[in-house]
Amino acid sequence: MIARILLDVVLPVFVLIIAGSVMQRLFRLDLYTLSKINFYYITPAVVFMSLYQSNISIELLGGVALFYSLYVGILYVLSFALTRSMKYSGGMRAAFTNSVLLDNSGNYGLPINQLVFAGSPLAASIQALIMSFQSLLTFTYGVLSIQGAKLSGNYRSVIIGFLKMPVPYALVLGFAFHAFAVPLPTFVTQPLGYVQNSMVAIALLTLGAQIVKYPLRLGRSSIYFSMILRLIIAPVIGYLLILALGLQGLPAQALLIASGMPTGVNSSILAEEYDNEPDFAAQTVLVSTLLNIVTVTILITIAQGL
Template sequence: MIAVLIEVLLPIAVVASAGFALRRAFPLDLMTLNRLMIYGLSPALIFVALVRADLSGPDAGRMLFFAVGVLGLMALTVWISALGLGLRGKDVTALLLTSMFMNSGNYGLPASRFAFGETGFTLGVFYFIMQSIMAQTLGVGVAAAGAAEGGRQAWQSICYRLIRMPQIYAVTGALALRSVGFQPATATGLIHSLFEGVALLSEAALPVMLLILGVQLGAGAPLVRPGMVAIATTIRLVISPILAFGLARLLGMEGVALGVGVMMAGMPTAVNTTILAIEFDTRPQLVVSTVVVSSFASLITLSVLLSLVR
């Protein structure tokens, strides 16, 4: 466990801590940083990773299906927990947001590279893509339902967010480039130069992701409803990877794919859930508190988890 903490999580903590310190020292514009990542660096990272990836094996498809399966298991877990605890309305919605959607990008992708190398990183990208799509579609639907904004308005919001997702166009572009036989190692000319430019942009993505994570945590938030935060954090960091392990074995995942999948399922609550919680007024302070607590607690839980699955 100590070895995992030093080899995998300490490098992540160093970069995130730099972002944390910068946010404490300067009034950084978090919205601008998020847009830089979402619309610039993240699409470049996905595009380059998919162009370079080996898609011949079954692991890529399994990882996509696995990501959806984990989300479904989390929804079921929250539903059962809500029944047992007598939760209603926005409390259930907040618990769904904090339990279903994990930080597979800013935190998960760097961790997958440090823990499992380039193969693990590529599989982590597939998980991240599916999670991003589900967060911007199903996540919007969940938040809108909690705010009693169903029907046409919710669907319009979902469709609007979906067509604005640059990750979808990055995936489409990468697959189109692969379909014409493009190989980065042997390509020459204009297309190769353009690809190298995008690749250079993608190399900035992981460190900037961690800086943004630190900046987000550095913004701070008062802890509210500690009992609910504890429940949400336990579901996200403990129950989720346990259920994910069972699902992964059921799907025949093993080796690096198994390790990456279970690790991603054990990531803390996605920071972007706070945006949905604020926009639809679904217990935003509770969601923010869970993001902060689960992020710091994950240093311990992920150390244990990775020592078991690596």
């Protein structure tokens, strides 16, 4: 079973990531443009269509929101305790916590979800919800944690940044159109479907291009602490919450796999934007993505038994 998952799900993902890395080495791709295409073009279409075509209920929506809130809250407490006990500086505490809380549920989690669940609208909708919650967390706590005292109580830039994100609007519209059974003409759904189908290839190519620019240096203990929390403790928390909340079947499987995603590129982007431990942030993205070959294979195997 593990060999099949590795060959049929995990390795195809990493073939596309490697292709993106090779193309970045050869052609120096415009990462800014690729990121914008993913964030403003492909991801909103995937979120909208996943929710519009799904059969997700209000009850399940509430269950996913509760799961995610508890999941992030527990991870934050553990990160807070560790960074205080290790006497990290304020900037390092923010970078470390972001490396644990901000995972790659978008351009890595969505392709994994589509491959594992064969494009199931319900599974894709759950992953889209997680990704939307991640976007909210990134542009609120993620930014605030790094800016810290620099904000001086001015949250206007954070609010404006969040309002500019397309994913929450796609989330609301997709769910509303689904709930009220709003019919959409073919000239709308077909182009959105084309964009949705391009997501796996473009998102993973972009991820490969992003991580290849980071040199691999493994001399910092903080990187290993981050990996333990992100790749081992986080899915354990996810598994225990699934049991505690009584989730079963496909929703439980999708949430467990989502809880074990590697550190998100956004944590590195924020670190570079605010010049806050950018080397550490880049390392956690690269190392966690590589180690996830093993951990996500194990998670998928466990999830199939739920």
